[in-house]
Amino acid sequence: MKSINPDDFKVVNSIRLSEISTNLHIGSSDEDKEEKLDKVQLKLSALQDVMYAHNKYGVLICLQGMDTSGKDSLIREVFKEFNPRGVVVHSFKTPNSTELEHDYLWRHYLALPEKGKFAVFNRTHYENVLVTRVHPEYILNENLPGILSVDDIKPEFWENRFEQINNFETHLAQNGTIVLKFYFHMSKEEQRKRLLRRLEEVEHHWKFSAGDLKEREHWEEYMKHYEEAINRTSNENAPWYIVPADDKEMARYIVAKIIWEEMQKHTDIVEPQLDEKSKANFEIYKEQLKKE
Structure with a gap:
């Protein structure tokens, strides 16, 4: 299999989603992909153990994409070798009444990773510049000063939100949280096939929601707002x-490989060393325990 280079997927200049392929054709079998993923899974798990001992960094993995793009299954497969206490997954739904009593970033602050751990946001704070742009009436639920109707939501409102999100993520990075964000770029035709599968195969019926079809009607609008959000942040x-x-x-292998390669840049993540005094007393400690 062709080597995966994170820089091939990283957004460093302005992009147009319509010009980016939704499939990476490199001629490898499913077995080959699974084998490669298995190896990276184990390396990531071992890395998290070292991170826990090092206790200076947390890692925030943000996953965004249209319905059926594979976020749930990716979480299951990429992080399955982790110590269960080393990774926490948060799936953000429509804000509840308590969350709406705070600013839109509040619930995301509460879910940030502890030092030494990974947190995965399945849908993220970016819903606040994606879903709410397609459905601006949702903003009214936030009960914001000066916003009494959709007509009050001016372009400056979204400009401020992008600035707030950038500041939020800069704050996290400067305080030891490594932030990596992944957009699952799926074609509209592939989504159609996956939705049909949910309707046709009994074991997948539970995954189907009529709401997915309603949101699909806004596909082009979502693509426009995803593109802007990615370019701006x-x-x-x-x-x-x-x-x-x-x-x-x-997609699973690409995400796992990118996480692994990006984490290698943090060369200071190493297991802490015992002080010389403790090492010098090892034999004394061993004898003490043997005599018990």
Whole structure:
């Protein structure tokens, strides 16, 4: 299999989603992809153990994509070798009444990773510049000063939100949280096939929601807002990676490999060393325990 280079997926200049392929054709079998993923899974798990001992960094993995793009299955497969206490997954739904009593970033602050751990946001704070742009009436639920109707939501409102999100992520990065953001770039045709599968195969019926079809009607609008959000918020503090998502197995491997390669840049993540005094007393400690 061709080597995966994170830079091939990283957004460093302005992009147009319509010009980016939703499938990475490199001629590898599903077995080959799974084998490669298995190896990276184990390396990431071992890395998290070292991170826990090092206790200076947390890692925030942000996953965004249209319905059926494969976020749930990717979480299951990429992080399955982790110590269960080393990774926490948060799936953000429509804000509840308590969350709406705070600003839109509040619930995301509460879910940030502890030092030494990974947190995965399945849908993220970016819903606040994606879903709410397609459905601006949702903003009214936030009960914001000066926003009494959709007509009060001016372009400056979204400008401020992008600035707030960039500041939020910069703050995280400067305080020891490594932020990596992945957009699952799936074609509309592939989504159609996956939705049909949910309707046709009994074991997948539970996954189907009529709401998915309603949101599908806004596909072009979502693409426009995804494109703008990615272009406005991809930077060195919190880069975006556009992952071809029509092939789920390949998407999983790409994400895992990018996480691994990006984590290798943090060369200071090493197991802490015991002080010389403690090492010098090892034999004394062993004898003490043997005599018990």
